[in-house]
Amino acid sequence: DTAVSQTPKYLVTQMGNDKSIKCEQNLGHDTMYWYKQDSKKFLKIMFSYNNKELIINETVPNRFSPKSPDKAHLNLHINSLELGDSAVYFCASTGQTTYEQYFGPGTRLTVT
Amino acid sequence: GQNIDQPTEMTATEGAIVQINCTYQTSGFNGLFWYQQHAGEAPTFLSYNVLDGLEEKGRFSSFLSRSKGYSYLLLKELQMKDSASYLCAVRDRRSSNTGKLIFGQGTTLQVKP
Numbered sequence: 001d002t003a004v005s006q007t008p009k010y011l012v013t014q015m016g017n018d019k020s021i022k023c024e025q026n027l028g029h030d031t032m033y034w035y036k037q038d039s040k041k042f043l044k045i046m047f048s049y050n051n052k053e054l055i056i057n058e059t060v061p062n063r064f065s066p067k068s069p070d071k072a073h074l075n076l077h078i079n080s081l082e083l084g085d086s087a088v089y090f091c092a093s094t095g096q097t098t099y100e101q102y103f104g105p106g107t108r109l110t111v112t
Numbered sequence: 113g114q115n116i117d118q119p120t121e122m123t124a125t126e127g128a129i130v131q132i133n134c135t136y137q138t139s140g141f142n143g144l145f146w147y148q149q150h151a152g153e154a155p156t157f158l159s160y161n162v163l164d165g166l167e168e169k170g171r172f173s174s175f176l177s178r179s180k181g182y183s184y185l186l187l188k189e190l191q192m193k194d195s196a197s198y199l200c201a202v203r204d205r206r207s208s209n210t211g212k213l214i215f216g217q218g219t220t221l222q223v224k225p
Contacts, residue, residue, distance in 0.1 A: 004154075031210075031211055033211075040217065041149075041197060041217060041218045041220075042215065042217055042218075043155065043199060043201075043215040043218075044215070045212055045213065045214075048210055048211070048212065050210070055210045056210050056212055090154060090155070094211050099143065099145075099160055099211075100145065100157035100160060101157070101211065101213065102157070103154035103155050103156070104154060105153070105154050106153075106154055
């Protein structure tokens with residue numbers, strides 16, 4: 001009965017590969033987010049979708065492409081992976097009647 | 113732009129009280145959040161302040177002064193399980209309809225016996 005889930009939890013891949021991370025929330029929230037947390041633990045917003053519509057698109061390389069097939073799912077596809085993409089990626093969601101964001105368990109991406 | 117500053121590390125003793133400060137600069141304030149993050153885990157929500165004053169929730173309290181651009185998180189009766197990173201995050205008026213949060217670097221708190 002996990003509220004926000006992500007797959008995979010760990011992802012090890014080589015430079016140049018393309019990979020996807022999936023996120024699902026069963027909280028009935030309208031808004032979902034992708035964050036990147038680097039080795040210095042800075043948590044930075046990347047993208048946000050509200051009811052399948054992109055509402056936040058920070059300065060992120062266009063190798064990163066989010067997709068929201070429905071409001072319960074937000075996926076992140078990364079093309080041509082680079083060493084600097086190594087980080088923990090967190091998905092989060094929030095609803096109209098709540099102000100806090102609920103985070104998924106994170107996906108630790110390691111690019112070698 | 114926005115700027116959030118909090119100490120990188122703090123150490124405290126089990127049973128004691130610790131105060132973690134956060135200062136921020138934003139063009140239009142619309143809420144300050146504190147999150148707790150244990151090593152290798154997801155951030156979890158602790159508190160939300162939008163008006164000046166103290167919000168108490170069990171052993172944790174959060175204070176806000178909008179005129180000073182200042183907040184603190186107060187942890188009482190420290191337990192070993194409180195060892196974690198504490199993240200301060202701010203939402204500005206332009207982001208109120210998107211919920212966009214700007215996070216500080218986090219304060220890693222170590223509780224010692």
